[in-house]
Amino acid sequence: MDLIRKANDLGFIAVGFSRPGRPSFFDHLRVWISEGKHAGMAWIERHLNLRENPAMLLEGCRTVITLAYPYSSCKPYTPEGLCAARYSEPQKQDYHHRLRKRTKILAKALQEHFPGTRSRICVDSAPIMERSLAWQSGIGFIGKNTQLIIPGHGSYVFLAEILTTAVIHFPEPRPMENRCGSCTRCLDACPTGAIEGPFQLNAGKCLSYRTIEQKEAVDRKTGKKMGDCFFGCDVCQEVCPFNQKHETGEIILPSANDILNMDEKSFRETYGKSAFARAGLAKIQSNIQAMDNERQV
Numbered sequence: 132m133d134l135i136r137k138a139n140d141l142g143f144i145a146v147g148f149s150r151p152g153r154p155s156f157f158d159h160l161r162v163w164i165s166e167g168k169h170a171g172m173a174w175i176e177r178h179l180n181l182r183e184n185p186a187m188l189l190e191g192c193r194t195v196i197t198l199a200y201p202y203s204s205c206k207p208y209t210p211e212g213l214c215a216a217r218y219s220e221p222q223k224q225d226y227h228h229r230l231r232k233r234t235k236i237l238a239k240a241l242q243e244h245f246p247g248t249r250s251r252i253c254v255d256s257a258p259i260m261e262r263s264l265a266w267q268s269g270i271g272f273i274g275k276n277t278q279l280i281i282p283g284h285g286s287y288v289f290l291a292e293i294l295t296t297a298v299i300h301f302p303e304p305r306p307m308e309n310r311c312g313s314c315t316r317c318l319d320a321c322p323t324g325a326i327e328g329p330f331q332l333n334a335g336k337c338l339s340y341r342t343i344e345q346k347e348a349v350d351r352k353t354g355k356k357m358g359d360c361f362f363g364c365d366v367c368q369e370v371c372p373f374n375q376k377h378e379t380g381e382i383i384l385p386s387a388n389d390i391l392n393m394d395e396k397s398f399r400e401t402y403g404k405s406a407f408a409r410a411g412l413a414k415i416q417s418n419i420q421a422m423d424n425e426r427q428v
């Protein structure tokens with residue numbers, strides 16, 4: 132079976148293979164957690180033993196397949212110019228569902244090709260160090276902004292994994308050396324100083340965390356640093372020379388005022404299955420309120 136071709140036909144732009152050993156960046160993760168840089172994301176602390184040994188996620192696991200799926204480089208805008216991070220693609224179903232469907236098709240084909248084998252799909256659904264495994268598989272390098280960068284495409288990608296008991300033979304993967312060189316654009320451009328040094332992200336300062344994951348409302352001081360973006364943040368990816376493709380934004384969101392006046396029922400009907408649902412209406416409204424944006428009516 133030509134797994135890579137099948138994956139490409141399903142829209143995946145990169146496929147990598149690795150064995151389920153201790154992820155290369157596991158120690159880095161442990162230090163990061165011990166320094167409290169994961170902020171309120173306590174779930175990252177849990178199941179560290181599984182993160183250390185992905186083979187524990189599937190008994191008899193012999194191969195890890197990493198898949199990268201692109202998201203649009205076009206930002207969704209409100210008519211007055213507020214926007215959301217690109218990955219949110221709010222007009223579509225949450226990427227977890229979309230990616231899972233495609234990954235399942237591939238896993239099924241794999242099982243048909245290797246009868247008697249088992250597999251497990253991970254789309255942010257299991258404690259697995261996906262960027263580390265992606266890097267080990269050789270499909271990209273980790274930039275100073277801590278994103279996985281796939282040369283020729285950039286970092287606007289979602290990752291998914293298939294763990295399988297099938298022993299897939301593949302050439303020894305060659306993890307890619309970092310290609311940032313002397314560039315420091317992401318560090319310089321980050322509005323909150325969340326990239327405290329190369330490869331050093333402090334999630335507690337990061338707008339992606341603060342506008343989506345953090346339970347408490349964003350304070351106005353931080354709101355001033357959000358620019359036009361009320362959901363997530365793309366700055367450290369926008370400035371990256373490896374992301375050369377920036378399509379013009381599209382006005383597909385309601386006005387800020389309409390969002391502020393939206394009720395739960397309409398939010399659920401319109402965005403209940405999209406990535407916006409993760410933050411929820413109240414969080415999105417409080418983000419907009421914190422922005423102090425003159426375009427806000």
Ligand code: SF4
Nearest residue numbers: 321337338364366367
């Ligand atoms: S997502 Fe935004 S706030 Fe977070 S590190 Fe990147 S530029 Fe900084």
Ligand code: SF4
Nearest residue numbers: 274275311314317371
């Ligand atoms: S902006 Fe520059 S330093 Fe940052 S990840 Fe991209 S290439 Fe690396």
